[in-house]
Amino acid sequence: MEVRLKFMGILGNEMPTTIELEEGTDLRGLIKAMEKKYSAEIMNIVRESAFLVNKSKVEPTRILKDKDEVMILSVLGGG
Numbered sequence: 269m270e271v272r273l274k275f276m277g278i279l280g281n282e283m284p285t286t287i288e289l290e291e292g293t294d295l296r297g298l299i300k301a302m303e304k305k306y307s308a309e310i311m312n313i314v315r316e317s318a319f320l321v322n323k324s325k326v327e328p329t330r331i332l333k334d335k336d337e338v339m340i341l342s343v344l345g346g347g
Contacts, residue, residue, distance in 0.1 A: 269334035271298065277342035279313060295319055295328045298338065317342040 270286050289301055303311055320339040321330055332338070 269293075269332070271332050272335065272337045274337055274339045275342070276339055277317070279310065279317075279340065279342050289332060292331060294331050295321070295326065295338070298332060313342050314340060 269289055269291055271289055272286055274285070287298070287301060287305070289298060293301070299311075299314065302314060306314070318341040319326070319328075320341065321332065321336055323337075323339070
């Protein structure tokens with residue numbers, strides 16, 4: 269299945285916008301799949317980010333569906 273990714277914040281829109289996942293993958297599985305594609309530096313940011321699926325806050329156990337949009341909201345800065 270194909271899931272759309274939308275990066276917001278420090279990662280901006282410079283990242284690929286889709287990822288292929290196996291049916292039945294949850295949000296935690298998405299992060300594991302991303303670890304195979306992205307650098308450790310990017311993944312450190314991703315792991316600290318908030319996630320929305322189809323613009324709604326969800327639990328990490330949420331099973332993703334084909335064409336879901338996952339927003340990855342990274343912090344812009346501290347303060």
